[in-house]
Amino acid sequence: MLFLEASIVVIALTLVAYFGRFLDLRGALAATLVGYIIYLFGGRFLFIIMLVFFVVAGALTHYRYVEKYGAGGRGARTWSNVLANGSIACIVLVMGRLYGVGSPATTAAFLGAVSAAFSDTMATEVGMLNRRKPRLITNLKTVETGTPGGVSTYGIAGELLAIAILSAVAMMPWLSPSLRIEQWRIPAIIAIAGIVGSTADSIIGGLFQARYTCKKCGRAVEVKQHCGEKTLHLGGLPYINNDIVNIIATAIGALTGYAIQVSIR
Secondary structure, three states, X not given: OHHHHHHHHHHHHHHHHHHXXXXXXXXXXXXXXXXXXXXXXXXXXXXXXXXXXXXXXXXXXXXXXXXXXXXXOOOOEOHHHHHHHHHHHHHHHHHHHHOOOOHHHHHHHHHHHHHHHHHHHHHHHHHOOOOOOOEEOOOOOEOOOOOOOEEOHHHHHHHHHHHHHHHHHHOOOOOHHHHOOOOOHHHHHHHHHHHHHHHHHHHHHHHHXXXXXXXXXXXXXXXXXXXXXXXXXXXXXXXXXXXXXXXHHHHHHHHHHHHHHHHOO
16 A cells, blocks of 8 residues: 555656656656655655655755856756765665664664755755855865855855754654654754765865866856866866765765764663
């Protein structure tokens, strides 16, 4: 019965996302896989938490998209982006089921992973709207908007907004009891894991992520191709892209959430 329910919900939402151009075709297939795993291993309430992240982040990505990324960018999320933000949450739930990890600890790690992904995404999307140039987190020097590791007041505001939204949803009376975590821990896990994960993303991105500039529009970008042309590599390790940094950051968020649950009594 749960599989049938998951099929109806996941496939319907994925189709809406695909035809609404929030996902490309392979991104939709990846989102279907992630959705099934979370629904079947975590239940409908954890699925709702991930869905909130996807809907809010996706809507904000589309908001003033050309202004933020230029006409040469891609508005639809790809399979790599979906897996970069959702794979750790899936792994946490599967491992929790296979190895018998306690439900509260597994849920805390899941919340940590989602909060890290949500906080980092919102920091990026809101931060891109800042008219002032960001500062690189590693040395506080001014850099071009879109540079990996760049932080700004708008970006911090986006991060805090993500934490507030996720906490509000997780604390709803009809949802929070199913998490089997003490009420006070839920916002603490989301806030601390979100900040730690997002900060780790900025530090790793600033130190190691490949940086590019578009030869055509001159924007600082994180991809090897923009405006239909190959971009110019400015620095960082070519094999460390945004997706890899996101996976590391969400893993750190998951470990943070888990640590808060099992170590603080």
